[in-house]
Structures are given as structure tokens and as C-alpha cells.
Amino acid sequence: MKATVPITVASLKVACSQCNLVELCLPFGMSESEIDRLDELVGARRKIKRQQHLYRAGDPFEAIYAIRAGSFKTDVLLEDGREQVTGFQMTGEMLGLDGISTEAHSCNAIALEDSEVCVIAYSKLEELSRVVEGLQLQFHKVMSREIVRDHGVMTLLGSMRAEERLAAFLLNMSQRFTARGFSPAEFHLRMTREEIGSYLGLKLETVSRAFSKFQDEGLIAVQQKHIRILDIVGLKRLIQHPTPRP
Amino acid sequence: MKATVPITVASLKVACSQCNLVELCLPFGMSESEIDRLDELVGARRKIKRQQHLYRAGDPFEAIYAIRAGSFKTDVLLEDGREQVTGFQMTGEMLGLDGISTEAHSCNAIALEDSEVCVIAYSKLEELSRVVEGLQLQFHKVMSREIVRDHGVMTLLGSMRAEERLAAFLLNMSQRFTARGFSPAEFHLRMTREEIGSYLGLKLETVSRAFSKFQDEGLIAVQQKHIRILDIVGLKRLIQHPTPRP
DNA sequence: ATGTACCGTTGATCCACGTCAACCACGAAA
């Protein structure tokens, strides 16, 4: 029988020290005493319903966000209506780093499912990271990781063909689900084919066809948004050995 | 008549407070007294000859670099030999931010011409930015700006056609030369067609053809690496109104 | 001058992906 946890104000408050995302989130690598101090940092949680915006391009920048539950996409809208998805974010990942440079957000963050974020006031983060040893480094690492990730996407968009892109995307998702304790081989995508396509620089039809092709070749089993990876080695091979060359 | 500056050890030492790149570089937005303290930060200059590496992917990360003179490209090499140029950097811009996340560099930085950088030990930067008010914020802004820039490139690679990409590239170069006090309309590209192509996700032939087309249309005058922009409005129009749509 | 190596230009052809269009699957609402 399960113990009932009494609902108190204290238990509703966010506490990094209590959060089971520690090893994915900002506190990673910090000592216990440091993490205790982090609890001052996170002001509030905020719930965002599916399809709603966490922030929009142009919004004044005040805070960054750590995803506590759920997932998001970030995108940029061009004047002529074209949309570019710049990333998909899952639990433990940060949102809003783009806003620091101009003190206004430069993209939209939209929940792919009902989600919850920890609100981290940037002013407090600055303040605290001057004092708490590991926080400064960890925050810099988070930003740097975002830059490295973006370079990876640029490589994908700049030099890979459609099937390689999708294979890379699936392997990346698998790896991130694994890091969160889910199955590496079976997962549920929260985004549409069109959003995947936008992210990968492809049309939704091309994404769909590539999914079907992978299925025909026995690499994966697809049923709508549900994916089962049957041959992870085969997918990796697709990326390393593109089209046979002279 | 110009006064002769005596060459002493002191005058050879780098000094942010003396550097005329202040408004482009890390010290931007900092007070005079803050900038004075920055002088402790920059340990040494380093000269890099054309085509030589400032750092390579895999090198242990110890410092970031501010470009004092010259220009660089950064690139990622895929196992199969494909190269993706992830950026071109000019004076006042930062290099090496990618290394923080894993404590090793994740790309190569190669000089496009004989160049000189200021070496900023990362440990010192961390230390000093805990104390100096404006340095922490400015450094975060530099990283954030890199993220925003990368999103811009992702948009370009993911949703623009060849000529739009080249137009965006030229306008970006023009704007950066302008910020450095050079002509907005006439400049010298330091990179080859192949490098531009790699950056824009195009083959060098396509880049060359797009240059020729722009020239035929009277938008620019090209002579090898020398570019003159004749119709900046026309170039901007190219980006905002892509192919006429239904 | 003369060779040589790299870089850039241009043309001819090909093909991966976009476009257009029809249809199907699933879930929510009536």
C-alpha cells in the first residue's frame, strides 16, 4: 500500500533538490549543498497546455525555463509565412536562452503536449551564479551545448539527404528517450510530420515517404506517431555510408 | 606630423582598454572601470597564418578567442569526408564557445587570412565574471547571440532556395563590414566559392551561377572575390518575396 | 616569359525532392 503524501504549500513548491531530473537539468554536476541553494532560484512552476505558447518572438526576456514535464518545439516565422522549427525540447532541457542577447525572445516556444516548466528568473540566475561555484559552469555548459547541437543541425541541413536526416532524427530521439529512462527502441513522437519536416528542411510528404521506406526495409515499425526501432545499426549505417560514392 | 610611439613591453601587451574593437567585442556595454579590469583577462595574443588551425575538433578546451585582426571559418568534418562550414568570423567576434560543453572543441577553426587573436583563458573568464558586473552579462549575451545566429542559419538552410541563401549571405557580410567601419557596398570575400557553398548548403557551381545571375540582373558586380553591391534593396526583396506563390 | 596549381565559370544532363492531388485513418463532436 502506498503512503499518502499530504498536500502542503511546501510540497507544492518547486525544489531542485527534490526533483528527479537533476541529472539532466541545470543542477547536473553540482554538489548537494550547491543544489540546496538552487531552490531559491526557481520561483514558480507554470503549466502550459498543448499548442499554447510559453513565449513568443518579441516578448521581453525575463526568465529561462526548465521543462519539468512534457515537451515543446521552438520555431521562427518568416515574414512570408514560412515556418522553421529550430528544435524540439524534452524534460530537463532549457528554453529561452535565445532571449539573453537582445533581451527579447527571438523565437516561439510552443507546447507539444500539456506541459510544465520551472521559471528561472534570469536576474536571479546571474546573481546566484556569481556565488554558487558549480552553477556558473553548468549554465555555461548548457548554453555551449545548445551551440554544439545547433551546429549538428546545420550539418544535417547542409550536407545530408532526406533519409539520412530522418535517420539522424530518429537516433537522436531514441538517445534522448533513453537518457530519460524510456525505451531506446519504442517511443511516441509528439510532433506532426509537418513539424518534423520543417525541422529537417523537408516537406511532410518526403518525411512520410522516408518513414514508409524505413518500414519496408525493416528498419522501423511505424504506426502514426508510434515508432519502434527494429534495426538501430541499420539506421546508423545509413548516416555513415550515404549514397555509394565513386 | 605623427608622434612616434615608443615600442616597450607594456605597449606590446594586449589591453582591452586600448583596443579599438571595444564596441564589437566582449567589453561592449561595460563601464570604463570594468574594462580596465578586463586587461587582466587577456593573457596573450596569438598569430595564426592563413590556412592554419587555431584549434581542431577534439582539442582540449582551455580558452576562448577574440579575433583582433583577420578572419576565420569554423567547420565540422563528417566521417565520410563531407565538410560543413558552420560559420565565418571576423574581427571582434568570439571563437571557441563550442568547447565549453564537453571541455573539448567540437569543430575546427581555420584562419582565412593571416590573423591574430586574443587568448582568453576560460578559467580566468569564469573567475573575473563573478566579480566584474558587466562581464558576466556581456559574456552570456555573446553566447546567446551565437545561438540566435545559428537559428538564423538553420532557417536559411531549412527553408530558403539557393538565390535567397546567397542574397542573405551577402547582406549579412555587408552589414558586418559596415559595423566595422568598411563600405557596406564594396568588400573582399576571404573565402572560396566552395566554402560559401558548404556554409549555405550548396555546391560551388550553384554559388557561382547565383553570383553570375545577380550580376546579370544588375544586383551586384562580381570579380572573383571582390564584390560590389549595386542594388541592396533588390537583394533584400529577393529574400522577402521568394518565388511567386499562388 | 612559362609552367603549374588552384579557383571560378559555364554548359549539358540527371535525379532527389517538391508539388499537386486523391485518398485513408483516427478521434472528437453531434
Next chain:
DNA sequence: TTTCGTGGTTGACGTGGATCAACGGTACAT
């Protein structure tokens, strides 16, 4: 149950840019 809307699949066809190939210009060494 039917209806409706959104999202996904599949086919037929067109095209933008890749590929292949030849040639021209420039810079630098001899």
C-alpha cells in the same frame, strides 16, 4: 451511429540544384 476535421499516406509529375565535364583566369614559383 454518422459527420467532420486534422493528420498521414501514396501516386504522378515537374523542377531546382547536383553532377559531370570542359575551359578560362589569376597568382605564384621558376
